[in-house]
Each structure stands twice: as C-alpha cells, then as structure tokens.
C-alpha cells in the first residue's frame with residue numbers, strides 16, 4: 001500500500017478582507033471582501049500534500065453549518081475525508097485582514113472544538129500512516145491521546161507538529177508531546193517561546209533523540225537542525241500578496257519530499273522555495289497547482 005499522511009485539525013472558514021491601510025483604533029476604512037475560503041492550518045497542509053500527489057486523509061469533526069462548502073473544497077483538492085464525522089457544532093471561523101500582503105488574523109474563539117473520537121477503522125488507518133501531521137492543541141482533542149501517541153510510536157508512525165507560539169501552553173506541560181515527535185516545525189515566535197530564553201544547546205536533548213527541528217523565519221527563510229545537520233537557508237526574493245498558509249505549505253512540501261526519500265537538506269530547500277512562491281498568490285489551496293509548476 002502506498003505511504004500516506006493523516007492530517008488532524010480543525011477545518012475552518014476564513015473570511016478574507018483586503019484593505020490598503022490598517023486603521024487606528026476608532027477609525028474607519030474602506031475594504032474589499034474576498035469571500036469565504038475553506039482553511040485551517042492542518043487543512044492547508046493536507047491540500048498541498050494532495051496536490052503534490054501524496055495520499056492524504058483529513059481527520060476532523062465537520063460542522064453541518066458549512067458542510068457543503070467544506071466537502072466541495074475537500075473534493076476539489078482530492079483530500080480523503082472518509083475519516084471525518086459531522087455534527088451540529090458551529091464551524092470555527094477566522095477573519096483575516098490583509099493589508100498590502102501582510103495580514104492580521106482574528107480567530108473567533110467562542111466555543112470549544114469537538115473531541116475527536118477514534119473508532120477501530122480510524123485507529124487502524126492512523127497506525128498505518130507514514131506521518132501524522134497536526135499541532136499540539138489538535139492532538140489533545142483525541143481522547144486518551146497520550147496512550148494513543150505511544151501506540152503510534154510503537155508502529156513507527158512519525159508525528160509532525162506545526163508549532164506557533166499560541167499552540168504552546170507551557171513548554172514544561174507539553175513536554176510529552178515535544179519529546180515523542182519526529183519533526184517539530186516552529187515559526188519564529190513559536191521557537192522563541194519554546195526556547196524561552198534558554199541557551200540554544202537546550203534543543204540538543206531533542207536532536208539526540210532523533211527529532212528534526214525546523215524553524216521557519218518568514219522572508220528570512222528557515223533553519224533546520226538534526227543530530228548531524230545544522231543549516232540556515234536564506235529567503236527567496238518574492239513579491240508577497242498573501243503570506244497566509246506559507247508555513248503550512250512549507251511543511252507540506254517538506255513532508256512530500258521526505259516521503260519519497262529525499263534527504264533533509266533537499267527537502268527543506270524545496271519547502272523554502274515553494275513556500276516563498278506561494279505568498280505571491282491569494283489563498284494557497286486555489287493556486288498551489290500553478291506554484292508547483294514554477
């Protein structure tokens with residue numbers, strides 16, 4: 001059977017607004033709406049993986065309020081949604097305000113995400129995946145997740161976490177998740193919170209366990225650490241119009257290259273290149289085909 005990836009995370013609806021200025025508090029400004037786009041970080045990654053030809057499942061509970069829109073998008077991107085369930089919770093929404101290529105995201109966070117219940121079929125599929133891609137708050141939605149993570153590790157499933165600063169509760173409290181991962185992919189703020197003023201050598205304890213640590217640094221490219229490799233890769237010169245999803249695209253390309261056997265450096269360079277190009281388009285999922293052909 002071909003190698004596949006399961007991406008776990010909340011599929012959300014992004015309401016995208018563009019404005020040429022960011023107004024002061026109390027001011028008003030004209031803006032344009034790009035409409036509702038199906039998004040969510042693990043979902044963006046799943047879409048790019050599928051578009052790169054990697055068999056990818058999405059695992060989430062989908063709200064009935066936006067079910068049709070979400071399923072159309074899953075189908076369009078060829079993401080397998082047979083692991084998803086449906087219920088009547090309100091779909092998570094974000095409002096993204098894009099000002100000349102950089103953006104501010106408001107996550108409308110007024111309810112809890114539904115728990116993810118694993119039946120035998122889902123467990124079986126997860127246990128046979130090459131990679132499980134998610135972030136720490138999302139994997140915590142799985143009941144008894146710590147034992148399940150141990151099951152995954154015993155089955156040689158590689159767990160990959162995308163880590164931004166808001167996803168770390170406290171490094172100490174989330175230690176179990178960090179130390180049982182295969183790849184920790186931080187953005188700069190996430191890495192800063194992880195390091196928490198400690199010396200860089202602090203990460204050696206993870207590298208010595210065989211964990212790969214990636215730090216993405218926006219226009220400044222990225223950095224990768226393994227037990228034997230430490231490499232900084234500069235950013236590609238691009239003209240960004242929308243940086244939303246750059247990190248998600250980066251992680252997808254890295255995994256798509258890894259799954260076919262490329263080494264870390266080859267994979268990271270391609271991730272850095274494609275992620276940069278993806279910022280030149282609005283809404284990564286819609287344009288990834290074009291980006292991949294560049």
Ligand SMILES: Nc1ncnc2c1ncn2[C@@H]1O[C@H](COP(=O)(O)OP(=O)(O)O)[C@@H](O)[C@H]1O
Pocket residue numbers: 187188215216217218219220221222235236237238240243244245246247248250271272273275276277279
């Ligand atoms: N302005 C940019 N110019 C060139 N590359 C970029 C730019 N923004 C993002 N990228 C690429 O996307 C990757 C992820 O972006 P980053 O902003 O670090 O992550 P996130 O979107 O998760 O915060 C970077 O490592 C880089 O490869």
Ligand SMILES: [Mg+2]
Pocket residue numbers: 041162164187246247248
């Ligand atoms: Mg990110």
